[in-house]
Amino acid sequence: MKTMLGATTALVVGTLTAQAGGIDRSGQGLGALFEKGRYVELSFGAVKPEVSGNDVALFGGGATGDVASDYTQLAFSYKYDINDQLSFALNLDQPFGADVLYSATSAALGGTNAEATSTQLTGILRYKFNDRVSVHAGLRATKSDGFIRLQGAAYAGLSTYNVTLGSDVAPGYLVGVAYEIPDIALRVALTYNSEVKHDFLTTERLGAAQIAPQSVTNVTLPQSVNLDFQSGIAEDTLLFGQIRWVDWSAFRVDPTAFVGLAGGGLIDLEDSVTYSLGIGRRFNETWAGSVSVSYEGKGTDNLVSPLAPTDGRIGLTVGGIYSHENMKVSFGVNYTKLGDAQPETGTPDVARASMTGNSALGVGVKVGWSF
Incomplete structure (x- = not known):
């Protein structure tokens, strides 16, 4: 029961999570680190956001089009286990990303475009002092x-300005602590993820004309803190969640x-806190299911x-887990209502469009093998 239902936590905050504050995509989860024995996991998710609106009346009220493109996560x-106390995990994921394009039907913002990709490799060591207390730490490289x-x-006059940030690899780290009571499937894990400081080779243009010599732009991918928790609350029933x-x-x-x-700069975002809470239930030796909600508050x-x-x-996520011998397959569907907002430009900031009725639909599957 503890093995089957414990997998639901990663399903909720992983590939099914619609794009949250900024360009967050994976949630930087560590679920595999707490699996028993030797373990391999592959996951895939696809997210279809729908984000659209209209210019403000000053610019004619034209449609922005659906500005957020579909994306996939791998x-x-x-x-x-190295020994009874020390274990190692290797994670490869895509923690941050963006793909935004405004339609030419928008006089205010038509043609505005942002594309960003990242790939992250993380190695983690976990040391168990006893059956209840452990610490974990790791190093990561982010491209x-x-x-x-x-x-x-x-x-x-800045219309048609564009900038290319060349590929860069930069280091980061994580540290954390966990407390467990195995008999009731309780685990509370706190993890700090450091910032990652990129130095991007930068080319700036106005239209096709380069407007300055190549330079270096320092960009900090943000630090974060994850608090993950789960506990059995009745026979075959697990409560789980996360605060990020x-x-x-x-x-x-x-x-x-x-x-x-x-x-001023190109991007100005506010800090985000995302909450998720759910219940998992084992139906029999083969099947388990879960339902959870996630919430992220609006800015100031x-x-x-x-x-x-x-x-x-x-958002709402409904998931299931099928277990057979040493394999388990987790799958689920997420629907997220994205908050209304007004894209702005200028100093001071002035609303240029209004985005309403936005949402995202995600589907995901994860296959894990223990051996």
Whole structure:
């Protein structure tokens, strides 16, 4: 029971999570680290967001189109026990990403585009002092790149500005502690993920014309804290959840020429706290299921970056687990209502469009083998 239901926690906060505050995609979970024995896990998720709205009346009220593109998530984990107290896990995932494009029907922002990808490899050691208390720590390497284009009347003379951030690999780390009571499937794990500081080789253009020599832009992928918990609350029934804080206010993209022209940077985000809570239930020796809700509050005002055009979210995930011998298959569906927001530009910030009625649908599957 503890093995089957324990897998539901990763399903909720992993590949089924719709894009949250900033460009968060994976949640940086460590579920495989706490599996028994040697363990291999593969997961796949697909998310279909729908984020659209209209320009404000000043720009004619044209439609923005569906600005958020569909995306997929892949992840791999491998864990083994070195001895009775020390274990090792290797995780490969895609923690951050963005793919935003405004339609030409928007006079204010049409053509504005943001693309970002990241791939992260993390090695983690866990040391168990006893059956209840353990610590874990690890090192990671993150490869990222990006492209941003500003276009439309809302950007005035900066319309058609674009910047390419070349691929860069940078290090980071994590540290954490866990407390468990195995008899009741209780586990509370606290993990700190460090920031990752990239130095991107940067090319800035206005249209096709390069407007400055190549430079280096320092971008900090934010630090975060995950508090994961689970506990048996009745026979064959598990309560589980997570609280995740991300320091998005430290995530800045400030290319040299753009700051000189505009007096500020390209991105301005607020910190986010995301909560999830769910219940898992074992039906028999083969099948278990779960249902959970997730919530992220809105920012201090309704104005947001056009490159991250939603504010807050609430979602529902329904999942199942099939177990057979040394294999278990987790699968689920998530529906998330994304909060309304107003993309802004200018100094001071001025609303240029209104995004309402937004949502995301996610599906995911994860296959794990113990041996």
